[in-house]
Amino acid sequence: MTRIGFDNDKYVKLQSQHIRDRIDHFGGKLFLEFGGKLFDDYHASRVLPGFQPDSKVKMLLEMKDDAEIVIVVSADDIERSKRRGDLGITYQDDTLRLIDAFRGIGLFVGSVVLTHYREQTAAEKFQKRLEALGVRVYRHYVIPNYPSDVNLIVSDDGFGKNEYIETSRRLVVVTAPGPGSGKMATCLSQLYHEQKRGVKAGYAKFETFPIWNLPLKHPVNLAYEAATADLDDVNMIDPFHLEAYGETTVNYNRDVEIFPVLDAIFKKISGESPYKSPTDMGVNMCGFCIVNDEACREAAKQEIIRRYYNALVSQRRGFSDSSETTKIELLMNSLGTGPDDRPVVKAALDRAEATGGPAVALELNDGTIITGKTTSLLGASSACLLNALKYLAGIPKKELLMPPEVIEPIQHLKVEHLGNHNPRMHTDELLIALTIVAVNDPRAGLAIDQLNKLSGCEAHSSVILSSTDESLFKKLGVNITFEPVYQVKKLFHK
Numbered sequence: 001m002t003r004i005g006f007d008n009d010k011y012v013k014l015q016s017q018h019i020r021d022r023i024d025h026f027g028g029k030l031f032l033e034f035g036g037k038l039f040d041d042y043h044a045s046r047v048l049p050g051f052q053p054d055s056k057v058k059m060l061l062e063m064k065d066d067a068e069i070v071i072v073v074s075a076d077d078i079e080r081s082k083r084r085g086d087l088g089i090t091y092q093d094d095t096l097r098l099i100d101a102f103r104g105i106g107l108f109v110g111s112v113v114l115t116h117y118r119e120q121t122a123a124e125k126f127q128k129r130l131e132a133l134g135v136r137v138y139r140h141y142v143i144p145n146y147p148s149d150v151n152l153i154v155s156d157d158g159f160g161k162n163e164y165i166e167t168s169r170r171l172v173v174v175t176a177p178g179p180g181s182g183k184m185a186t187c188l189s190q191l192y193h194e195q196k197r198g199v200k201a202g203y204a205k206f207e208t209f210p211i212w213n214l215p216l217k218h219p220v221n222l223a224y225e226a227a228t229a230d231l232d233d234v235n236m237i238d239p240f241h242l243e244a245y246g247e248t249t250v251n252y253n254r255d256v257e258i259f260p261v262l263d264a265i266f267k268k269i270s271g272e273s274p275y276k277s278p279t280d281m282g283v284n285m286c287g288f289c290i291v292n293d294e295a296c297r298e299a300a301k302q303e304i305i306r307r308y309y310n311a312l313v314s315q316r317r318g319f320s321d322s323s324e325t326t327k328i329e330l331l332m333n334s335l336g337t338g339p340d341d342r343p344v345v346k347a348a349l350d351r352a353e354a355t356g357g358p359a360v361a362l363e364l365n366d367g368t369i370i371t372g373k374t375t376s377l378l379g380a381s382s383a384c385l386l387n388a389l390k391y392l393a394g395i396p397k398k399e400l401l402m403p404p405e406v407i408e409p410i411q412h413l414k415v416e417h418l419g420n421h422n423p424r425m426h427t428d429e430l431l432i433a434l435t436i437v438a439v440n441d442p443r444a445g446l447a448i449d450q451l452n453k454l455s456g457c458e459a460h461s462s463v464i465l466s467s468t469d470e471s472l473f474k475k476l477g478v479n480i481t482f483e484p485v486y487q488v489k490k491l492f493h494k
Helices: 008-025 042-047 055-061 075-079 091-104 121-132 183-196 219-227 239-245 253-270 293-316 322-335 343-355 380-393 404-417 427-437 442-448 467-475
Strands: 030-034 067-074 108-117 137-141 171-175 202-206 235-237 250-252 359-363 369-373 458-461 479-482
Touching: 008 030, 008 055, 008 202, 030 183, 042 219, 042 293, 067 075, 067 091, 067 183, 075 091, 075 108, 075 121, 091 108, 091 121, 108 121, 108 183, 121 137, 137 183, 171 183, 183 202, 183 253, 219 235, 219 293, 219 322, 235 253, 239 253, 250 253, 293 322, 293 479, 343 359, 343 369, 343 458, 359 380, 369 380, 380 427, 380 442, 380 458, 380 467, 404 427, 427 442, 427 467, 467 479
Parallel strands: 030 171, 030 202, 067 108, 067 171, 108 137, 458 479
Antiparallel strands: 235 250, 359 369, 359 458
């Protein structure tokens, strides 16, 4: 049973109040750079059990009358059709998705900013598309020698060339489809323009991780390093905060490295810097809402192991090199943990060895481990899923829910008419067939009703799953990992 380690209600209230206080501190207007995911922050929910994936959105909804959203997207990313790794969609499409998502919950989207603009053809087409949809668009340009040439940056030839973003709310949340979009530069540019117009405004940064008031080597903070191993982010003690206040806090290398430049830019814009350290810039209150530190430590260790398997599979697929895997191995070693501490790994490998074929193991929330093997009718993922649903519904394992006479026509359709080489049913096909069976068999309907109980469960496969099965497990909220091994020896894998 997952132990709750985080008070989500306290977080929403405390975080929104802290941001209000920061707005008041700056005289009534705040540009808030929002790092990480605003929607569906599953990393946070995994390492802080009790944190809801939509917590940050709920926090903003507490302030929705004061808040507006500005979405920043790099024209360079548009030009090369950069895609989000988790969703597989371009940054252009994700910008539209974010606008719809914000509007759908009642948050006001003020505009989109195209940064790094150099008259890229794709960026100009995207701007026309947005404007045709009624979205205001602004252009921000490349500044030579950014961020080192402060005198140029804070001048009419630097920030002054950028188009002024018209905003109407006290809190301007600056977010983006992904990293490197130019959120910070957008905020600083706007401070420059507001200062020239005599408007009092401030800047703050909202990054959930690392958590500044947890120890440097706390598993929750190390899990952040594992999650960003491909970016070479490193947690470190904030030396500026230590010098200014004699207090040890945690930040990450990029913010620490850029702070002297930011400090100089702040002073150039308004004559003084409002902050003495990168930690001062942050508004994250997560650390004050941890109610069971041990539960969060254990959850974070499990996340690091999952990230290790993700890195192994990414390397096997040719998407990364061994450096990412090595870094996460070092993190696991520092915590004295490893794959052996993930129970579903051994269960899946043992079942695979016993059956001589691919196998999947799934750990339910009560600690029970269910396994599935590959058969002539079902793939290992489908078998494991079906076994888990039967267990949760109290249906004896030997009772058939999916008789061969139901499965075989589907296999015939797949192979003879749709050109598939694999006749076994994928997980999505299994659930559709089970739903049809439920018309005449109430037990099948009872099994389908158990699907919501799989959210938060752990699973492991002895081979790399198909994209179909992987996607379905993720939709169900199952934390699935795989061995870095393909089921068949081929050069091309879907």
